[in-house]
Amino acid sequence: MMGRATAVSCANIAFIKYWGNRDSRLRLPANGSISMNMAGIETTTTVAFDENLERDELAINGETQRGEAFVRVSRHLDHIRALAGLGARANVASQNSFAMGTGLASSASAFAALTVAGCAAAGLSLSEAALSAIARLGSGSACRSVPGGFAEWCAGKDHDTSYAESIAPPDHWGLVDLIAIVSREHKQVGSTAGHAAADTSPLQKSRVVDAPKRIETCRKALLTRDFDAFAAIVEHDALMMHAVMMTSQPPLLYWSPDTLNVMRHVIDWRERQGLPVCYTIDAGPNVHVITTQERQETLTARLEALVGGENVLAARPGGPTRLIDAEIRH
Numbered sequence: 001m002m003g004r005a006t007a008v009s010c011a012n013i014a015f016i017k018y019w020g021n022r023d024s025r026l027r028l029p030a031n032g033s034i035s036m037n038m039a040g041i042e043t044t045t046t047v048a049f050d051e052n053l054e055r056d057e058l059a060i061n062g063e064t065q066r067g068e069a070f071v072r073v074s075r076h077l078d079h080i081r082a083l084a085g086l087g088a089r090a091n092v093a094s095q096n097s098f099a100m101g102t103g104l105a106s107s108a109s110a111f112a113a114l115t116v117a118g119c120a121a122a123g124l125s126l127s128e129a130a131l132s133a134i135a136r137l138g139s140g141s142a143c144r145s146v147p148g149g150f151a152e153w154c155a156g157k158d159h160d161t162s163y164a165e166s167i168a169p170p171d172h173w174g175l176v177d178l179i180a181i182v183s184r185e186h187k188q189v190g191s192t193a194g195h196a197a198a199d200t201s202p203l204q205k206s207r208v209v210d211a212p213k214r215i216e217t218c219r220k221a222l223l224t225r226d227f228d229a230f231a232a233i234v235e236h237d238a239l240m241m242h243a244v245m246m247t248s249q250p251p252l253l254y255w256s257p258d259t260l261n262v263m264r265h266v267i268d269w270r271e272r273q274g275l276p277v278c279y280t281i282d283a284g285p286n287v288h289v290i291t292t293q294e295r296q297e298t299l300t301a302r303l304e305a306l307v308g309g310e311n312v313l314a315a316r317p318g319g320p321t322r323l324i325d326a327e328i329r330h
């Protein structure tokens with residue numbers, strides 16, 4: 001069997017964060033999460049199974065990978081091979097639309113595209129939920145990049161019940177994520193190690209217990225397009241996650257002075273100037289500034305004045321991971 005397929009996937013930004021696993025092998029999260037796909041911040045991946053290959057091969061942006069990234073991808077292909085009853089190794093070629101080293105997390109779009117392309121190339125025809133669950137095994141947040149628009153990942157009880165579903169299509173709400181890049185350094189502690197440390201913080205338990213309430217509040221604010229309610233819960237949830245990070249052993253301090261400077265401006269623009277704007281921050285110093293598309297221009301100009309013109313990226317709500325090409329020969 002020779003199968004080849006290509007898929008394109010958007011990265012996503014979480015409004016209610018995933019932080020900590022109940023089962024780290026299966027990446028069953030401690031709590032559910034909600035996110036928006038980011039149009040244009042994409043990974044395109046081609047998987048080609050080939051019985052003549054002796055081992056898997058991986059290239060990212062044209063560069064052959066042999067280290068950690070390769071091992072993680074090859075393990076992910078093992079899940080797909082096991083499901084399809086396939087022995088063949090694969091050649092994987094992946095391209096990111098965004099420059100590497102922008103500090104943007106690419107594991108979500110990477111594992112969502114790898115899953116959808118890999119399963120198609122292996123001749124598997126699976127539901128969106130099943131693809132989302134498989135993507136989760138590679139990187140937790142990747143399960144939310146499989147469905148389109150705004151997605152909710154239900155923590156679930158086991159592999160089959162832990163996947164993400166779309167709660168609203170991309171055109172439901174004209175939001176935009178303006179990413180203020182305050183550092184282009186590669187982060188020192190990656191998410192996988194961070195998740196493993198979450199339980200060392202005494203605050204993680206309360207963060208997790210309270211998560212269903214935050215999910216409800218965020219989902220409702222999203223579905224009713226209530227920006228004030230949305231802003232309050234998104235900022236609160238990001239601060240809860242960073243409080244856990246800062247109080248873990250060892251402590252994870254992702255913010256830089258520039259991070260805090262952008263946060264303070266965002267609060268001022270909203271609370272004193274009445275603009276619809278809020279911030280969220282992942283496992284790094286960059287600030288995701290969420291606003292409405294009507295205010296995109298105004299806020300882009302203000303952010304550019306703070307962090308420099310070349311350091312602001314914009315992403316509107318994106319679609320699901322899509323297969324753009326597939327060919328199976330028996």
Ligand code: DP6
Binds near residue numbers: 014019139191193
């Ligand atoms: C802070 O999905 O990158 O961005 O499962 O180990 O790959 P792994 O972790 P990952 O963690 C994402 C953490 C976060 C919050 C979020 O996206 O929900």
